[in-house]
Amino acid sequence: METQQCINIIETMVPCLVRSGTDPGLAQFLSIIIGVLIVTLMPLVLVILFIWLERKIAARVQDRIGPNRVGPFGLLQNVADAVKLIIKEDITPAGADRLIYNAAPVIAILSVILVWGAIPYSPIHIGADLSIGVVYVVAIGSVGTLAIMMAGWSSNNKYALLGAFRAVAALISYEIPMILALLIPVMIAGTMSMQGIVEAQQGMWFIVSAPIAALIFYISNLAETGRAPFDLVEAESELVAGYNIEYSGMKFGLFMASEFLHSFTANLLFAVIFLGGWSGPFVAQLPLLGFVWLMAKTLVPYIFTLVLRATIPRVRIDQMMAFNWKFLVPIAIVNVLITALVLKIVQTVGLSPSPENATDFVANLPQGLILFATNLFMAFIVLNMLRNQGRRERMADQARMLRTVEQDKQIVPSAAH
């Protein structure tokens, strides 16, 4: 087109529409609508691909083939599933609260799709570059727990309510390490906007500068999206599907779609915040290549999540809570404190990259290596503490066992005496 600076979808289309004779206000409105439609429909179309990928990988891990009848390699299997869900009878349980019952799946999928509006897909394409992008993403994620609560309560079913209680308790507990782990990229990048965080990673990806934060964020995402080993939230084999027992037809389809999409969205956020987003070779010349790099970088943790799901057994709810409050939260807090201290020292000493050579890999190397070494040191200390505690527990167990054996010997004298 012309030599115009494209900031986002809106800025690209408005000049074209205005030149073709439409009124400028209407052109602005139309381009906003088209941008919104693109950002909203893209995840809904991609979710078909993700569910196929999940079923194929789970099948291969379990030494079977997976769907391979409908379409080439079973790619259209989910289209068939969606058609099945649409033509199913839509049952509303008696005594259910109608408005809340119908609104819950909509809010569930809303909380996932709204995140896609704030993610940078390429250097010039983003839905809305909010200056508070990270806080916005976390806030929208916390609305999703509300949808679960509404679904569990409005079903007028004790088991749905119990499932919803457990799910919400787990979800709001795991938001805390997630937020604390997100503080570290914000500190290093100096901005909360998503595009700013991706641009700050041009020199060094944050997974090198903050691996512990990346790990905590990844584990919290596994718990937030109800993925293994934390999938007692859904627990298909135990609680009869938990909070969405009473949902059938397309409402259940919306819940399922929102769950799979949430998992991919969480990994998309991981790629944007820790793996460098759209950055890669040749992005400056061909910006749309950034989208390809972003999807490729998302698939790596996503496939790891899928393999993890097919591999690891489930944990109990009290183990899950203990893991969060006694392990993740203290480590996240200590991580924030130490990283803030080390970052300030590095910046004062002068080893951090200045704004001129911020995209240079070599200039970012000192700060990145120092932060990486700090993280390794913290991991070493944590693992040592865990090892000592494990050894103490083992000794206590052995001592207790020896004591019971001694007591048994006194009660029942051996036959030799």
Added chain:
Amino acid sequence: MLELNAQTIVFFVFSLLTLGGALGVVTNRNLIHGAIYLIISLFGGAGLFVLLSAPFLAAVQVLVYIGAIAILIIFAVMLTRSMTQLREVFNGQWWASALVGVLLFTLLIGGVILPVWGNSGTNPNLPVSDLVATTQDLGVALVDGNQYVLPFEVASMLLTAAMIGAIVIAREDD
């Protein structure tokens, strides 16, 4: 007086959500519905914050009020459920309370519209500056030694005390 652009429409939509949700909270017999109306009202408040160029406070409102406090209220309603449906919604003095509410509202409206504060503040002809401080300035203000670091530290101690107190009070004695 008001030009009909997108900002005006958005303002009216969010004001309607806010006030409608507030009315729903105080008049509903079913407490869960009241909690949902509270969420709608707080969401309208978050929208008003965005219109007022305070996006960080809008996100914090959604995160803290809707994501935590409203869910806490719903949990508390469900845990204390046997008495919610039986008696009347309002107590004996509801007419006096309505009178107090209306009187307070007229007093506040009078204070807002009449120029009791002099020729500034609510004067509609005063130019609104576009030079707005950013979220980074809020962060600096909260930890700057000359600004609000002391209330910040006191607030964090208050939160710790409230957290410990809530856990101790609500714990079962076993």
Added chain:
Amino acid sequence: MIPLWMYLIVAAGMFCIGVYGVLARRNAIAILMSVELMLSAVNINLVAFWRYVTPQNMSGQAFAAFVFVIAAAEAAVGLAIVISIYRTRRSVIVDDVNVLRG
């Protein structure tokens, strides 16, 4: 630009509805929800004044942030007390908690 007094009227309306809710409801949790409404109305008022009068100085937003903190602390402790009262007296109607009445 929306004139300031419109935001103030919305905040005043929300505050007065909250006052009515606090004074007229019997259920303790409904009273707590009305208190949350009042605090949110105060926040809207503060931020509206900040935006229109002193947008360069961050005092208004800092004040509003502290109101958030206080609202959260008060909601947590208040609901803990309500649950504890429910456990002992099996009622959350505030008229029934009258042991100290002479």
